[in-house]
Amino acid sequence: MSSISVLDAGRAVAGSQHIVRGTYRGDRIFSVAVTVFAVGIPLLLVAIVLLMVLDALPSITRYGFGFLTSSTWDPATEQFGAAAFIYGTVVTSIVALLLAAPVGVGCALFLAEYAPLWVRGPIGFVIELLAAIPSVIYGLWGLFVLAPLMGRNLLVAAVILAIMILPTVAAVSREVLLAVPNTQRDSMLALGATRWETVQVAVLPYARAGIAGAAVLGLARALGETIAVAMVIGNSSTRISGSLFTPGYTMASAIADHFTDANSSIYFSALVEVALGLLLVAAIMTVLARVLVWSVARGPAGTAVGAETR
Amino acid sequence: MIEPSGWFERRRLLNWTATGLMVASTAGVVIVLLLILGQVILQGLPALGVAFFTRPPLPDGSAGGGVAQAILGTLEMLIVGGVLAIPPAVATAIYLSEYGHGQLARVVRFSLDLLAGFPSIVIGVFVWAWLVREVVGDFSGLAGGVALAIIMIPIVARTVEETLRLVPDSLREASLALGVPRWKTIMLVVLPTARAGILTGIVLSMARAGGEAAPILLTALGSQFFNLNLLQPMAALPVQIYQDSRSPFDELHAQAWGVALVLIVLIALLSGLTRLILGRRLHALSR
Numbered sequence: 001m002s003s004i005s006v007l008d009a010g011r012a013v014a015g016s017q018h019i020v021r022g023t024y025r026g027d028r029i030f031s032v033a034v035t036v037f038a039v040g041i042p043l044l045l046v047a048i049v050l051l052m053v054l055d056a057l058p059s060i061t062r063y064g065f066g067f068l069t070s071s072t073w074d075p076a077t078e079q080f081g082a083a084a085f086i087y088g089t090v091v092t093s094i095v096a097l098l099l100a101a102p103v104g105v106g107c108a109l110f111l112a113e114y115a116p117l118w119v120r121g122p123i124g125f126v127i128e129l130l131a132a133i134p135s136v137i138y139g140l141w142g143l144f145v146l147a148p149l150m151g152r153n154l155l156v157a158a159v160i161l162a163i164m165i166l167p168t169v170a171a172v173s174r175e176v177l178l179a180v181p182n183t184q185r186d187s188m189l190a191l192g193a194t195r196w197e198t199v200q201v202a203v204l205p206y207a208r209a210g211i212a213g214a215a216v217l218g219l220a221r222a223l224g225e226t227i228a229v230a231m232v233i234g235n236s237s238t239r240i241s242g243s244l245f246t247p248g249y250t251m252a253s254a255i256a257d258h259f260t261d262a263n264s265s266i267y268f269s270a271l272v273e274v275a276l277g278l279l280l281v282a283a284i285m286t287v288l289a290r291v292l293v294w295s296v297a298r299g300p301a302g303t304a305v306g307a308e309t310r
Numbered sequence: 311m312i313e314p315s316g317w318f319e320r321r322r323l324l325n326w327t328a329t330g331l332m333v334a335s336t337a338g339v340v341i342v343l344l345l346i347l348g349q350v351i352l353q354g355l356p357a358l359g360v361a362f363f364t365r366p367p368l369p370d371g372s373a374g375g376g377v378a379q380a381i382l383g384t385l386e387m388l389i390v391g392g393v394l395a396i397p398p399a400v401a402t403a404i405y406l407s408e409y410g411h412g413q414l415a416r417v418v419r420f421s422l423d424l425l426a427g428f429p430s431i432v433i434g435v436f437v438w439a440w441l442v443r444e445v446v447g448d449f450s451g452l453a454g455g456v457a458l459a460i461i462m463i464p465i466v467a468r469t470v471e472e473t474l475r476l477v478p479d480s481l482r483e484a485s486l487a488l489g490v491p492r493w494k495t496i497m498l499v500v501l502p503t504a505r506a507g508i509l510t511g512i513v514l515s516m517a518r519a520g521g522e523a524a525p526i527l528l529t530a531l532g533s534q535f536f537n538l539n540l541l542q543p544m545a546a547l548p549v550q551i552y553q554d555s556r557s558p559f560d561e562l563h564a565q566a567w568g569v570a571l572v573l574i575v576l577i578a579l580l581s582g583l584t585r586l587i588l589g590r591r592l593h594a595l596s597r
Contacts, residue, residue, distance in 0.1 A: 024492070026491050026493045026494070027492045027493050030492070031409055031492075033401065034401045034402070034408075034409060035414075037397070037401035037405065038406065038418045040398055040402075041463070041467070042418060044460070045421045045424060045425060048433075048436045051439060052432075052436060103335040103339065104335075106335030106336070107332070107335045110332035110335065110336045114329060114332060114333075115336075123336060123339075123340070126339060129578070132517065132518075132581055133521075133574065133577070134521025135521075135523065135524075136549075136551045136552050136570075137551070137573065139551075139555070140350075140555055141346050141349055143555055144349075144353075144563065144567075145345075145349055163346075167339075170339065194322070194324070194325035195329065196324055196328035196329065197325070200328075223429065224429020226429070226430070226431040226523075226524035227523040227548070230552075231552065231556075252429060252431045252524070255431055255528075256431065259435075259438065259528055260531075268443070275431065275432050275435035278431065282427050282428055282429050282432070283424055283428075285427070286423060286424055287424075290423065
């Protein structure tokens with residue numbers, strides 16, 4: 001029995017690597033198979049966009065830019081303009097963000113900077129739970145608890161949206177704040193700063209871009225929210241009015257409310273164009289939010305911070 | 311000297327105000343959750359009964375109906391969605407964690423992010439425009455399942471990829487060093503080690519998909535009848551809430567709250583369960 005020399009072992013390893021690389025047919029098949037599935041993801045994306053562009057084309061060519069500026073939505077005369085829907089979407093989302101952002105960031109600051117450890121877990125769970133509640137239940141609550149008090153209008157929709165995007169804003173902001181290096185805080189505290197001064201001078205400026213990213217993610221979620229909005233926004237007016245107390249539509253809720261009426265092909269096409277608009281805006285916001293959050297909290301490659309709370 | 315005592319007072323006051331506002335925000339979040347949960351429990355409990363779980367709805371909101379057909383429909387569509395979503399999603403995760411390092415992997419990851427960022431109504435419109443209007447010709451449980459699958463894919467793929475990355479390289483190396491082919495290493499060493507995380511990803515995606523109303527409304531439409539035919543309109547719990555709440559009948563409103571309670575309990579159970587499994591497993595892995 002001769003003992004194996006280091007050199008032999010080295011050769012064996014080199015040889016096995018050769019085997020791993022080239023000889024096993026199973027490896028070839030397996031790697032090709034998983035690659036095919038992986039390539040399927042971008043292809044699915046392309047298919048979704050392509051089919052929707054094709055279906056929206058009749059409406060795009062027929063109405064052009066007028067689709068975005070006209071607020072007439074009249075199937076009888078086949079006049080379709082989405083301006084009122086776009087207005088409703090923008091107004092409800094922005095009001096929702098204005099309501100949710102301060103509370104969400106405040107909650108994140110509390111969790112990341114102030115809260116004792118034993119509080120963080122349970123509050124984190126509350127935020128997760130809030131994110132996990134299906135939107136139709138928020139809608140139900142809005143319809144039977146808020147609407148009797150405030151009516152069904154843009155404002156109630158905005159309030160419901162604010163509650164729904166709170167967990168997104170809070171969770172992503174918290175992650176961003178936790179990524180701020182402790183040296184930032186320590187140096188301020190060592191100078192005799194109060195907690196708030198530390199946050200104000202050393203933490204918030206560092207985390208600014210990431211918190212903006214959290215807000216964009218929240219906004220993106222609000223823009224696309226459908227069923228809860230459809231339940232409380234009133235669905236009865238296509239006129240644009242300055243008041244938050246008028247019923248209206250958002251792009252998403254209009255689709256949910258109209259899709260069963262889309263008998264003519266141009267009506268169908270117009271609805272798909274509305275959805276296509278939502279898709280494009282959501283895609284832009286996803287990219288923007290990712291860039292912003294990443295500039296502060298560089299997570300492991302490929303993980304989108306905050307996506308799990310969507 | 312500028313009066314330092316006043317200055318300190320101001321700083322202290324500001325600090326306490328800021329702290330107070332943060333505590334208030336956090337309290338606000340907790341209170342909102344309690345309000346919603348409380349309402350759902352309070353209104354939902356009285357609606358539950360044997361009929362609720364065993365019978366389909368009766369016409370015009372007469373008392374005594376249930377939502378059994380929606381429970382069945384949600385189950386059917388989740389199964390279809392799971393069957394369609396899990397294999398490609400897990401395969402994609404394997405590709406990303408075990409093979410993908412180049413440009414293609416970046417494209418795949420980016421696509422997953424975009425897909426996860428799409429509003430669910432957009433996915434509903436896609437499946438409606440394609441399967442419902444062009445292929446099947448009617449609203450169907452199949453279309454609902456496909457829509458759920460598209461929603462589940464990015465969730466499963468990302469969770470599984472993250473878990474696979476947690477599997478220590480030493481395990482892979484040990485297996486490869488024994489001459490085990492790479493694919494067997496992945497299937498017999500890496501995946502089993504990560505099975506808790508994979509399970510978590512799947513359950514999480516089902517919890518998400520099971521609560522989706524808009525995409526199912528656009529694709530499966532909802533139904534008042536038991537239905538095992540995947541090519542016909544199908545009921546689902548979230549859609550049932552939506553349609554019940556729009557009806558003029560108090561009986562159906564009560565039923566909507568009941569369904570909401572059932573949904574919340576289901577989702578809380580699922581996510582609690584996964585937290586438990588994952589927490590314990592990750593601990594074991596990191597040791």
